[in-house]
Amino acid sequence: MTKALIFDSYFDDYRGVVLYVRIFEGEIPKNAEILMMAAGVKGLALEVGVLTPKMAPRESLKVGEIGYIVTNLKTTREAKVGDTVTLAKGLIVREVENGHEVVDADGEVLKPLPGYKNVLPFVYAGFFPVSNDQYKDLKEAIEKLALSDSALRYEPENSPVLGFGLRIGFLGLLHMDIIKERLEREFGLDLIVTNPSTNYEVVMNNGEVRDIKSASDLPDASEIKEIREPWVKGEIILPKSMIGNVLNLINEKRGHQTNLSYIEDRAVIDFEAPMANLLTDFYDQLKSATSGYASFNYELDGYRAEDLVRVDFLVGGHKMDALSVMAHRSEADGIGREVTKKLKEVIPRQNYEVALQAAIGARIIARETIGAYRKDVTVKIHTGDRDRKAKLLEKQKRGKARMKRFGKIDIPSEAFTVMLKRD
Numbered sequence: 001m002t003k004a005l006i007f008d009s010y011f012d013d014y015r016g017v018v019l020y021v022r023i024f025e026g027e028i029p030k031n032a033e034i035l036m037m038a039a040g041v042k043g044l045a046l047e048v049g050v051l052t053p054k055m056a057p058r059e060s061l062k063v064g065e066i067g068y069i070v071t072n073l074k075t076t077r078e079a080k081v082g083d084t085v086t087l088a089k090g091l092i093v094r095e096v097e098n099g100h101e102v103v104d105a106d107g108e109v110l111k112p113l114p115g116y117k118n119v120l121p122f123v124y125a126g127f128f129p130v131s132n133d134q135y136k137d138l139k140e141a142i143e144k145l146a147l148s149d150s151a152l153r154y155e156p157e158n159s160p161v162l163g164f165g166l167r168i169g170f171l172g173l174l175h176m177d178i179i180k181e182r183l184e185r186e187f188g189l190d191l192i193v194t195n196p197s198t199n200y201e202v203v204m205n206n207g208e209v210r211d212i213k214s215a216s217d218l219p220d221a222s223e224i225k226e227i228r229e230p231w232v233k234g235e236i237i238l239p240k241s242m243i244g245n246v247l248n249l250i251n252e253k254r255g256h257q258t259n260l261s262y263i264e265d266r267a268v269i270d271f272e273a274p275m276a277n278l279l280t281d282f283y284d285q286l287k288s289a290t291s292g293y294a295s296f297n298y299e300l301d302g303y304r305a306e307d308l309v310r311v312d313f314l315v316g317g318h319k320m321d322a323l324s325v326m327a328h329r330s331e332a333d334g335i336g337r338e339v340t341k342k343l344k345e346v347i348p349r350q351n352y353e354v355a356l357q358a359a360i361g362a363r364i365i366a367r368e369t370i371g372a373y374r375k376d377v378t379v380k381i382h383t384g385d386r387d388r389k390a391k392l393l394e395k396q397k398r399g400k401a402r403m404k405r406f407g408k409i410d411i412p413s414e415a416f417t418v419m420l421k422r423d
Contacts, residue, residue: 002026005024006021007021009076018069021069023065026063026086027062028085033088035086037085037110039079076149084112090104092104121151121152126165126167126193128163128192137189138165195416197276200229200230200308201227204225215310218326227306228304230276231275232301234271235268235296236296238266242291254328257269276326309329309332311327311332311335312324313340313359314357314358323416332360336366347415353372355369
């Protein structure tokens with residue numbers, strides 16, 4: 001049986017999806033019908049060959065060879081890195097309860113090459129165009145980027161404040177930054193990006209498990225049995241003299257050290273920590289604590305039930321769903337105070353007083369106030385006319401109270417990324 005492992009793939013505007021493969025068993029000839037075993041997708045090998053380093057076409061790729069396959073597939077989602085390519089002749093893709101399986105003419109279930117692992121996003125953020133007229137352009141741009149990036153996930157999102165946009169899933173913050181830069185530079189989009197978050201598993205009272213990608217999607221508290229957050233296993237390699245600073249940083253992130261070992265003059269710290277606490281400024285703080293001499297890597301280590309709450313932020317009494325975050329109850333008060341202070345710095349003053357509040361349900365946990373501008377309405381009044389001054393000031397006060405009830409507050413884009421740079 002033919003088996004080839006896909007170790008890279010990309011979308012070519014003129015040729016379609018091109019696969020880089022290593023042939024472990026059998027042979028893949030030109031124009032053969034092929035099957036991606038994990039995806040269950042069939043296609044044609046329009047051209048096969050090796051890299052010299054230019055593409056050098058051949059009549060077939062044989063066992064032990066590394067080469068390329070030009071296919072008729074439309075997107076890299078149909079041929080992901082790690083999938084197994086085989087010849088489709090005589091094989092059947094059969095639907096089963098948890099997906100599908102590939103069987104031969106005798107009904108025997110065929111197994112793909114070991115090592116296939118579906119790439120799932122860890123980080124989610126809302127992308128909204130500054131002008132709603134650009135929503136169609138944003139969607140088309142993401143669709144184009146997704147053709148050559150099988151790890152990219154997206155779905156429509158609608159915010160009462162920001163309008164129509166997309167909630168996009170990424171492998172990490174670096175992946176998010178690259179996509180944001182490409183959208184702005186290559187497609188000329190002006191974007192508002194909300195605070196990044198991770199996904200959570202919510203266990204309902206009826207036993208149903210829901211995957212929640214945003215705090216604003218959280219069901220009513222009375223329906224929830226428990227909330228599970230993703231944890232990671234991390235490894236930091238650093239100079240011995242800087243161990244203390246890094247251990248303190250890990251503890252601040254609600255993590256804990258699991259092992260400490262030494263390699264000559266370097267130390268290796270193994271630790272576990274909640275994914276959400278590493279999303280904001282952990283990398284910057286690690287660089288600062290180690291003067292840039294540390295290296296860091298991590299992998300997902302499952303979901304754990306924790307005492308998590310949704311922290312909402314209100315601007316002028318109006319809840320801003322795009323600012324809502326999930327937090328551990330022990331950290332919620334501190335996050336509320338820090339974010340309201342940041343919002344006070346970035347939201348411009350109005351002609352009336354604006355209250356900034358953080359809340360858990362109906363309980364207010366933090367508050368800041370943006371003072372109002374005050375226009376001197378008494379400038380043309382004679383200094384001795386105290387009654388006239390008092391009437392004008394009282395009228396101004398009533399006008400500001402009305403503006404406070406019905407006024408619209410302009411919220412700048414920086415307000416939606418304050419969680420990225422907490423003190």
